[in-house]
Each structure stands twice: as structure tokens, then as C-alpha cells.
Amino acid sequence: MDKYALNTDEEHTMDENGVHTDTDVVIVGGGLAGLAAACYLARGGASVRLYEKAARPGGRAATTVFEGYHLNLGAHALYSGGATEEVLRELGIAYVSHRPTDISVLREDRLYQFPDSISNLLRTKLLDLRDKLELGRIFAQLTGLKPASLARMSVSDWIAARARRPRVQQFLRMFACTNVYSAALDQVSAEVLIHKLQLSLKHPILYLDGGWQVLVDGLRQAAEQAGAQISTGVRVEAVEQRGRRVQGVRLANGHYVAARAVLIATTPREAIKLLDAVSAAPLGSYLATMLPAEIACLDVALRSLPDHAHPVVQDLEGPRFLTAQSRYAQIAPAGGAVIHTFKQLDPHHPSDPREDERELEGLLNRVQPGWRELLVRRVFLPRMDGVSMLPTTNIGGYAGRPKVQATGIERLLLAGDWIGEGFLADASMNSARQAAQLLLQQLSSRHIARAEAVLQ
Ligand SMILES: Cc1cc2nc3c(=O)[nH]c(=O)nc-3n(C[C@H](O)[C@H](O)[C@H](O)COP(=O)(O)OP(=O)(O)OC[C@H]3O[C@@H](n4cnc5c(N)ncnc54)[C@H](O)[C@@H]3O)c2cc1C
Known part of the structure; x- marks a missing residue:
């Protein structure tokens, strides 16, 4: 941006204490x-x-540092390919980032491969062949969609119109909650989901060394x-x-x-x-x-990560997500782990924060058993606005x-x-x-x- 010429004619006022402010x-x-x-x-x-x-x-976007553990206020990932990455590049802000892999889906206490690529879609036992064909077709058609044309259609309606098979619908609803940071899928515009999915097909999501601080x-x-x-x-x-x-x-x-x-x-x-x-x-x-995108966040710092095989998990049975970002990014001391869990809420169907916390503890119990014995610090943030206005x-x-x-x-x-x-x-x-x-x-x-x- 060019420097502009200051308008020196304009009057500048003093503050009440006589301090000149210009x-x-x-x-x-x-x-x-x-x-x-x-x-x-x-x-x-x-x-x-x-x-x-x-x-x-x-x-x-602040990060709290405790004994070498860097805890963001809830899980934060940089969605590359968007304005955040662009502005940081323009302003020359340096950061070191890592792409998460090994994503799983939790269903009835079993963990399955998340279908985030064609090979993983073919491999996963989460879906049967017909489910896979339907999901594959839906994802293949994503790039041709114009997000703005779906502005008045809800995420729920979009899923109902695209997916016939119950398991595919359930998978898409879970995936949508995580992507739009809300369980109010009957109100959030499908524009958001489609735009975000189109971006993520081309650009990775990134975890940052040192957290967002x-x-x-x-x-x-x-x-x-x-x-x-x-x-x-x-x-x-x-x-x-x-x-x-x-x-x-x-x-x-x-x-x-x-x-x-x-x-x-x-x-x-x-x-x-x-x-x-x-x-x-x-x-x-x-x-x-x-309508804000409200989320309940339970963030834990642990002396070590109980299960290295399942660091990132989507819960198919509820709008819950878990990510051990320290598996990828430098946010914990040697051997230590930081896990963020969150539940996407629906402001029109209020839930009890204590129950939300118990649900997130339950997710940790199932995916990272033994976490309580390794606990260094826990932070529960009952109501965070992931987005102020959806x-x-x-x-x-x-x-x-x-x-x-x-x-x-x-x-x-x-x-x-x-x-x-x-x-x-x-x-x-x-x-x-x-x-x-x-x-x-x-x-x-x-x-x-x-x-x-x-x-x-
Ligand atoms: C749990 C969670 C997870 C998230 N995950 C992601 C993610 O993965 N990827 C992503 O891109 N985004 C994510 N976000 C969103 C991201 O954190 C926010 O979009 C971003 O940080 C908002 O920045 P902001 O400056 O617009 O607002 P804010 O961060 O809210 O900043 C506003 C500031 O104004 C200050 N302020 C308010 N009133 C006054 C006043 N009267 N005088 C002086 N100061 C005032 C406040 O103290 C605050 O510091 C997440 C958010 C949450 C809560």
C-alpha cells in the first residue's frame, strides 16, 4: 500500500488531561x-x-503456555488457501506448520479409517460398497458447485438432497458439524460448507508450532x-x-x-x-x-500421549471431535502431549455445560484411555464463539x-x-x-x- 499524504489542516483535539493526541x-x-x-x-x-x-x-487466537505446553483456546487449525494465509504472506508473518494425517472415525467404540482420499475411501470399513459409491459421487461433484447459489439452502437440506443412504447421511452430518463449527445444520447455509470443502480439497489444514500465539x-x-x-x-x-x-x-x-x-x-x-x-x-x-457458532472445548496437557495410532478422531455418534495436535506441531515439551476436544453446539437446543464436559471426557476415555493418569493441566471452556455470526x-x-x-x-x-x-x-x-x-x-x-x- 502506498503511504498517503496526511491532511495537516484537520484539527486535532487534546484529551481531558491535556495530552495531545494526533x-x-x-x-x-x-x-x-x-x-x-x-x-x-x-x-x-x-x-x-x-x-x-x-x-x-x-x-x-491467544495461546496459554504452561510448563512448556502451548494450549490454544480450543483446537485451532490454519485453513490454507484462504484470506488468513494470504494476509500473513502479504504481511511477512512467519510460522512453521504441519499437516495432520491419520484421521479416524469413532463408531460404537471402534475406530475406522477416515475416508479423506480415494484410497482411504476404498480401504475404510466404516462404509459398505454402496455407501462408498454414493459418498465418492458426492465428493466428485463438489468442485462443480457454486457455493453462493446455495446461500439460502441449509446444510441439512443439502445433505438430504444429495445423500440417500443413512450411513452416508450420518457421515456427512458429522463432517459438516466439524466444518461449520456448529450443530445447527438446519440453519447454517450450505454455502459455508461447500466453500470450505472446496478449499480443503485443494489446500491442506495446518497445525502451527507454538500454537496461534x-x-x-x-x-x-x-x-x-x-x-x-x-x-x-x-x-x-x-x-x-x-x-x-x-x-x-x-x-x-x-x-x-x-x-x-x-x-x-x-x-x-x-x-x-x-x-x-x-x-x-x-x-x-x-x-x-x-446465530453464533458455539462450541464447548476441553483441552488437556498430558505427560505423554496414550494412543499414537489415533491422534485425530471424528465421533460419528455426536458432534464431537478430538485432535492431539502435539503429534504434528511443536506445542509440548519432549514426550508430552496436547489434546484438544470440542463439541459443536446448537444454540436453539441448549445443553448443560457439565453434560458437555462429561461427553468430551467420554470421548477422551474411548480414544486416549489412561489420559487422566497422565494429566498435567486441563482447561474446560464451556461456551466459546468459534464464529460470532454464522x-x-x-x-x-x-x-x-x-x-x-x-x-x-x-x-x-x-x-x-x-x-x-x-x-x-x-x-x-x-x-x-x-x-x-x-x-x-x-x-x-x-x-x-x-x-x-x-x-x-
Ligand atoms: C474454540 C475455537 C476454535 C477456533 N478454531 C479456528 C480454526 O481452526 N481456524 C480458524 O481460522 N479460526 C478458528 N477460530 C476462530 C478464530 O479464533 C477467530 O476467528 C479469530 O481469532 C477472531 O479474531 P478477531 O480479531 O476477529 O476477534 P477476537 O479474537 O474476538 O478479538 C477481539 C478483541 O477485542 C478486544 N475488545 C473487545 N472489546 C473491547 C473494548 N471495548 N476495548 C478494547 N478491546 C476490546 C477483545 O478483548 C479481543 O481481544 C476458532 C475460535 C474458537 C473460539
């Missing part, structure tokens, strides 16, 4: 979206201040090197506006920070709290129809999600996993890049001159 863009939130946007903006020549309310940046640290360092100022432990209380113009932000400590533009890179519920009633109204309508059929898939300019207010943009196209971190990265590009255009002196002429 900031082009304030970013609220230091997750992947906020950090990536900070990099693009600072490299584009904007002065940037990013405020993160937590003690350290990263949001849902590597991405967070890399983005933070790149943003700071480009001149962005990142403050942690600072909560933004409100976006300050004069009429339809952004003036800056008010921090929870009462300080006022003037800025020409504000980028909100939080979850939707946090975003709406920052705005006055008029500006929040457009977002309110999105919130009313919003592309559902009622909103027309991705097209119905808010765009970076959804507030309708100039120089007040949005980024995050609920904005625009892309699933999971891909949406965060995609919207961060789009918002940064737009802000750099809006902040260029030519644009400001034009915009101000229109306002007068």
Missing part, C-alpha cells in the same frame, strides 16, 4: 483482525493506536515495527461522534483520544456497546438475527452479514469474524485488510478535501 486511526480490539489492520494501516503511513482491553493481545506475536511485532502503538489492559468505552462524524474514543479510565477514524475490531456484542443509539441501530438489526439461510449466507462500512458512518469501520465473506479467521483477516485499505483511501488528503467539500 492519531489517524484508533483500533478497538487486539485480536487477529485489529492487529492485521494495524499492520496494514501503519505500513500505509497512518498513525495508529490500538487498544486491547485484555492484559495481552490475541483475543480468541505465533501469529499474534508476529502481527504485533510487525505492527509495532511499522509504528503502531499498541496498549493492552485498556478498554475503550465509547466511540465519540459529533453528529455523523467520528471524533475519537473515550477510554474506560476517562481519557479521550482524538482520531480521524476508528476501526472497531471486536465481536458484534462488544461493538454495539461502543456506539450511541443512532449509530448502533444498523448493527442492532444484524444482532437480532445473529452465515445462516435466513440472512442469505455471507451476503447477509454486515460489511466493513455497516455503521454507515464515514471513517467508522468494522472488522472481525462476523464481517463480510470468509469463515472463522478468514473473515477477520479479510475484513481487516478491506477496512485498512478503505481507511487509507478515506484518509488521503485528496479524499478528505473531497469529502469535506461535500459536507460544507
Whole structure:
């Protein structure tokens, strides 16, 4: 991105303590979206201040390190071929990744080969010959589908229309839950599933050495090197506006920070709290129809891995998944293991968190017997939003999600996993890049001159 010419005519305000603030863009939130946007903006020549309310940046992509074990907040994989990989490449963020293999399916306490290639489809005893022919045909037809044309069709309906055989339907439902991070298959748009499966046919999923903190640290360092100022432990209380113009932000400590533009890179519920009633109204309508992808996560660090033969397991009998990422990535001390398990939930059919935890323990018991005796640390996260706003059929898939300019207010943009196209971190990265590009255009002196002429 080219550096833009700063508009020196514009008035800069002082904060209440008389501290001069001369900031082009304030970013609220230091997750992947906020950090990536900070990099693009600072490299584009904007002065940037990013405020993160937590003690350290990263949001849902943070990794906790305990005695050499790196635990992400629930299982995280980089889905290559999407916006996350693209943005990391553009910004020069380095990471070391590994492709998981040896995937199994658990059915009635037996483990079977997962049919993730033609040879494994032929080999697996999970399905009979007719099942294999049907599943093979469905996968062969995937590449010809146009995901957007399925935006108003649910994943459930798509599976019912494609698969006749009960075992194939059961397999596809299980596989779909893992891919869309939700058990609400009657509401999630088939667009998401088909787009994701098409990507994964061509691009591997990757586990990262050091966990996702590597991405967070890399983005933070790149943003700071480009001149962005990142403050942690600072909560933004409100976006300050004069009429339809952004003036800056008010921090929870009462300080006022003037800025020409504000980028909100939080979850939707946090975003709406920052705005006055008029500006929040457009977002309110999105919130009313919003369905998050809720997951229950049980993450364990073990002195060793009980069963090396089955590191990655899909449970055919329920929306549950297990992955011993340490089998592939450097995230545990020598000999140690990190296992992530999760259950995809259906917010319209609430479950008891204690029961969810017991189910995940049950999965560990069956796949990794003896894990309790080897336990170093366990973390149960009962309700994590894997995706803040799922592309559902009622909103027309991705097209119905808010765009970076959804507030309708100039120089007040949005980024995050609920904005625009892309699933999971891909949406965060995609919207961060789009918002940064737009802000750099809006902040260029030519644009400001034009915009101000229109306002007068
Ligand atoms: C269990 C789980 C598994 C996942 N697995 C994958 C995966 O395999 N692959 C993948 O691509 N994605 C995955 N994701 C999704 C991925 O983690 C998120 O898409 C991504 O981290 C979201 O980044 P974000 O910056 O958009 O939002 P967040 O990470 O939510 O960041 C928002 C930040 O804003 C801060 N904030 C909020 N309000 C304020 C305020 N008022 N003032 C200051 N700061 C504020 C928050 O503290 C937070 O740090 C997973 C998510 C979960 C929960």
C-alpha cells in the first residue's frame, strides 16, 4: 500500500488531561483482525493506536503456555488457501506448520479409517460398497458447485438432497458439524460448507508450532515495527461522534483520544456497546438475527500421549471431535502431549455445560484411555464463539452479514469474524485488510478535501 499524504489542516483535539493526541486511526480490539489492520494501516503511513482491553493481545487466537505446553483456546487449525494465509504472506508473518494425517472415525467404540482420499475411501470399513459409491459421487461433484447459489439452502437440506443412504447421511452430518463449527445444520447455509470443502480439497489444514500465539506475536511485532502503538489492559468505552462524524474514543479510565477514524475490531456484542443509539441501530438489526457458532472445548496437557495410532478422531455418534495436535506441531515439551476436544453446539437446543464436559471426557476415555493418569493441566471452556455470526439461510449466507462500512458512518469501520465473506479467521483477516485499505483511501488528503467539500 502506498503511504498517503496526511491532511495537516484537520484539527486535532487534546484529551481531558491535556495530552495531545494526533492519531489517524484508533483500533478497538487486539485480536487477529485489529492487529492485521494495524499492520496494514501503519505500513500505509497512518498513525495508529490500538487498544486491547485484555492484559495481552490475541483475543480468541491467544495461546496459554504452561510448563512448556502451548494450549490454544480450543483446537485451532490454519485453513490454507484462504484470506488468513494470504494476509500473513502479504504481511511477512512467519510460522512453521504441519499437516495432520491419520484421521479416524469413532463408531460404537471402534475406530475406522477416515475416508479423506480415494484410497482411504476404498480401504475404510466404516462404509459398505454402496455407501462408498454414493459418498465418492458426492465428493466428485463438489468442485462443480457454486457455493453462493446455495446461500439460502441449509446444510441439512443439502445433505438430504444429495445423500440417500443413512450411513452416508450420518457421515456427512458429522463432517459438516466439524466444518461449520456448529450443530445447527438446519440453519447454517450450505454455502459455508461447500466453500470450505472446496478449499480443503485443494489446500491442506495446518497445525502451527507454538500454537496461534505465533501469529499474534508476529502481527504485533510487525505492527509495532511499522509504528503502531499498541496498549493492552485498556478498554475503550465509547466511540465519540459529533453528529455523523467520528471524533475519537473515550477510554474506560476517562481519557479521550482524538482520531480521524476508528476501526472497531471486536465481536458484534462488544461493538454495539461502543456506539450511541443512532449509530448502533444498523448493527442492532444484524444482532437480532445473529446465530453464533458455539462450541464447548476441553483441552488437556498430558505427560505423554496414550494412543499414537489415533491422534485425530471424528465421533460419528455426536458432534464431537478430538485432535492431539502435539503429534504434528511443536506445542509440548519432549514426550508430552496436547489434546484438544470440542463439541459443536446448537444454540436453539441448549445443553448443560457439565453434560458437555462429561461427553468430551467420554470421548477422551474411548480414544486416549489412561489420559487422566497422565494429566498435567486441563482447561474446560464451556461456551466459546468459534464464529460470532454464522452465515445462516435466513440472512442469505455471507451476503447477509454486515460489511466493513455497516455503521454507515464515514471513517467508522468494522472488522472481525462476523464481517463480510470468509469463515472463522478468514473473515477477520479479510475484513481487516478491506477496512485498512478503505481507511487509507478515506484518509488521503485528496479524499478528505473531497469529502469535506461535500459536507460544507
Ligand atoms: C474454540 C475455537 C476454535 C477456533 N478454531 C479456528 C480454526 O481452526 N481456524 C480458524 O481460522 N479460526 C478458528 N477460530 C476462530 C478464530 O479464533 C477467530 O476467528 C479469530 O481469532 C477472531 O479474531 P478477531 O480479531 O476477529 O476477534 P477476537 O479474537 O474476538 O478479538 C477481539 C478483541 O477485542 C478486544 N475488545 C473487545 N472489546 C473491547 C473494548 N471495548 N476495548 C478494547 N478491546 C476490546 C477483545 O478483548 C479481543 O481481544 C476458532 C475460535 C474458537 C473460539
